[in-house]
Amino acid sequence: MESVRNYGIITGAYWAFTLTDGALRMLVLLHLHEQGIGGLLLAAIFFAYELMGVVTNGLGGWIGSRTGLKATLIAGLALQIVACAMLRVEDAALTVVWLTLTQVLSGVAKDLTKMSAKSYIKLVVPEDRSSQLMRWVSWLTGSKNALKGVGFFLGAWSLGAFGFQETCGAMALGLAVAAVLSGWSLPKSPGRAEQKIPLKSLIPSDARIGWLSLARLFLFGSRDAWFVLALPLFASSVLGWSHDAVGGTLAAWVIGYGLIQASAPGWVSRGGEPPRARTLGAWTLLLLLPLIALEVLLGWFAISAVGILIALAIFGAVFAANSAIHSYLIVAYSDREGVSTRVGFYYMANAAGRAVGTVLSGVLYEASGEGSEGLFACVAASVILVALAAVTTQRLVRAEEGARAPEATGL
Secondary structure (H helix, E strand, O other): OHHHHHHHHHHHHHHHHHHHHHHHHHHHHHHHHHOOOOHHHHHHHHHHHHHHHHHHHHHHHHHHHHHOHHHHHHHHHHHHHHHHHHOOOOHHHOOHHHHHHHHHHHHHHHHHHHHHHHHHHHHHOOOOOHHHHHHHHHHHHHHHHHHHHHHHHHHHHHHHHOOHHHHHHHHHHHHHHHHHHHHHHOOOOOOOOOOOOOHHHHOOOOHHHHHHHHHHHHHHHHHHHHHOOHHHHHHHHOOOOOHHHHHHHHHHHHHHHHHHHHOHHHOOOOOOOOOOHHHHHHHHHHOHHHHHHHHHHHHHOOOOHHHHHHHHHHHHHHHHHHHHHHHHHHHHHOOOOOHHHHHHHHHHHHHHHHHHHHHHHHHHHHHOOOHHHHHHHHHHHHHHHHHHHHHHHHHHHHHHHOOOOOOOOOO
């Protein structure tokens, strides 16, 4: 019972962080766009956020195995507090260097917190309860994404209602409360390995984890190549949407995506068993359908906000299924002793994919002349990345067949 209580505490802290993470992304994006900063420079600033995720996930998992997950969780919350506090300066002081530094801190914070929360699930669920593991992983990941969508909306709304600096200060205060409560409530060192894990163990020997991580890189690169920068800039400049409309639409998408992801255990599996690599391969290929439809819409028909929203909704539903299966498989493939290093390596690939997608989104959107041509180029890049993810997943199928597949006890 105590382990479930501790899981609830660390999940609550993760939720608090996620709200500020989504709000901060929308605040910075819309505020800087108001100041006349273009897509390429925005991509460079947010690239720092994603790049630090690559470094943090690799080293953070190793550090977590040596210090325990409580230390990495509190460190993540503390760094986000500092990042929010740094953004309370006047607009004149928000230089590119200063903004990039805040994104560096926020990027480290996000992945320390995420790695801690997701690794902790492996410590709570018994080894022979893979169906419960699937449900808990899906719930944590899905609820996180739904709350990030709420954060998008709160960020866009509070920018107009309270202002940039005031909102950042309020988020820092809220996170400080979450950090104090977590530090007081959690045991000293959950997740610390009994034997010290060498640094070389960061690179997994399990081929399944290697191929799954590479597929994750391509998968999240495909999403961010058009969603993270190109889509909100397109909606604001071409469709003429207000900040509230842009933030509300992206928030609704992420909330719906999270809810679908949380419910995934009930419909992504066949025969009552948790999903395997073959299931992931089929869902990955399905992602091509809404993307190709969107390309046809942008390239050969008049711009239609309704058509774009329909394609976005279908893409989100299929992507949510993919993400839920991914999140389950990495925890299922990991052993309890080295779970934080395995999860850390996997999310290092996730962060690398987001970094690639962020750069592609900004560079292609601006280089293609922005507008519908820019979004068309970004979606084309997404199609290529999904195809690469599908090919990589086929290699994962072979690796899984050569190893002992995760046991199932029924969903």
